Amino acid sequence: MARDAVLRVADLQTHFFTFGGARVVRAVDGVSFTLHAGETLGLVGESGSGKTTTCLSIVGLLPRAGRIVGGSVLFEGADLTRKSQRELRRIRGRRIAVILQDPMASLNPLFTIFRQVAEPAFFHQHLRGRSLRERVQSLLRAVRIPSPEWRMREYPHQMSGGMRQRIVGAIALAGGPRLVIADEPTTNLDVTIQAQYLDLLKDIQRETGVALIFVTHNLGIVAKMCDRVAVMYAGKLVEQAPVRELFDAPKHPYTRALLGSMPKLGSKEPLYSIRGHPPNLASLPSGCSFHPRCPDVMPRCMTEEPRDFRPGDGSVARCWLLDDVLTRS
């Protein structure tokens, strides 16, 4: 792939400081990945694994207790971690757009759809009057809102959940972004509406070549949407691979467990259940954070933190098992 990278996240570390800095929570601890134009990266993990914090770090929308303490976020060649909020505001909504889980929380109930979809075009492209109206209508058409000239005069509460999420999609597209970060955008939608929305995102990606980061805990969505997958556990990237390699030959025991615990349509095979539950980030286990739940745990896992291993098929995994495999072969 010789295309230039849209986003290059290198060794990103975001910590939360609570109790006046007395307690440090390493929410994101050394995350690196690269995203090219037209590519979709699935960021997979359970609640508390740091996937949302990773995204918020990229766009500079961390809550006050959170701070990026290391690493870089290169977007179109410039390091976003060094930019001021003022500069970031010019990038967000124009070059990078974010779609969140709950569309009702992203939309303002007091403003019409027109006003909210028009905002980026008004502030960033300085459109006014008729050209602004036409721009809004074409955006709404792009997200398959029927009769946009009527719908844009309505308020969010007059729309269904699926339509609201498409409105949020229209706002995201308004600035002509190169990167869209979608944080579990279909969790609140019904299955048939979810399928429609995912198809729509794919169509839009084909038309515009936008790069997508898809944050999800659902491996089905990853299988449907993504080109590459990054699996997070307790703030770290434990495995990163092209989507086929990840499903065919998962390297990390956590990835294997996640895949095994996913019910497959038409199969009554018993599900693999991972023992225990995700750890508390404030008191992580020693060594590899996954070791108390790992079926293949070895003595060194409890004391030494594994480094990245590259088995050669384009995947990267953090697990001592690979050390043995690679040194033996």
Add this chain to the structure above:
Amino acid sequence: MSSPVLEVRALKKYFPARRRLFGGAATWVKAVDGVDITVHAGETLGLIGESGCGKTTTSKLILLQETPTAGTISFEGRDIASLQGSDLMAYRRAVQVVFQDPFSSLSPRMRVGDIIAEPLEIHTDLARAAIDERVGTVLELVGLAPDVAPLFPHEFSGGQRQRIAIARALVTDTRLIVLDEPVSALDVSVRAQIITQLEELQRALGVSYLFIGHDLATVAHISHRIAVMYLGKIVETAASDALCARPMHPYTQALFAAALPSHPDDRTETKAITGEVPSALSLPSGCRFHPRCPSAMPVCSQIEPVLRPRDGGGEVACHLYD
């Protein structure tokens, strides 16, 4: 399969909407509109449908939280509407529920032991020691240590809390548990634990489940039979394997088309059905699915199809198979 534990016949529940000035409702929301379902002993019936299709209303009717507008629900051969006194108490003991969100279904101010013991205190006159022993037994059944009884719900993770909710549902001699999306609120790695636990409990205790869900893969995994619901009606029922092998109703087919692949090679290019579920206030004429149906025929907008036997067992309500 043995005799049915639960038999629901022509069940209807209409909610009034927009009342007229002097009493009487001008319009009705037909949340449940003629539903027939049967659950056998030791069986799991999956009830699947999108939000607003009436699956939760159906469960509320079974749990006696709502009274039906019409139709009957019989439990082990007796109409539950006629139950009174001790028979009614016996029914409430035998039929329990586990809700979606274990963070809101367990009282934060009660100890786990008291939460699980409450049904016993209401329904039995067991001595404290016997109650404690029973609580310990069910805690072990759901995979928790008996000594967690004095703890509070906030000290547990989501999966453990759902186990506590299941323990509470099992503590009386339960024969049917209504599981209303019991794993949707849990982390993925924990979902499989709970599903496997539920399957093991059913094998060990012979309890029946009515499993309500919207995720096809999960429902198909745990259920023996599946009923697909759309806008207050059952559109298709069949054994889980038969339904997965050959979904016949266009809505069931749409649900399968919308289901997420389990491998990137299974990506389908078939486009999902268009449109959204219509409002229950203004139901389409004829077949309720016809405005979204890719194979709609003129007859579909005029005559409502009824459930007829389908190939491979089960029933389907669709004019395509008349």
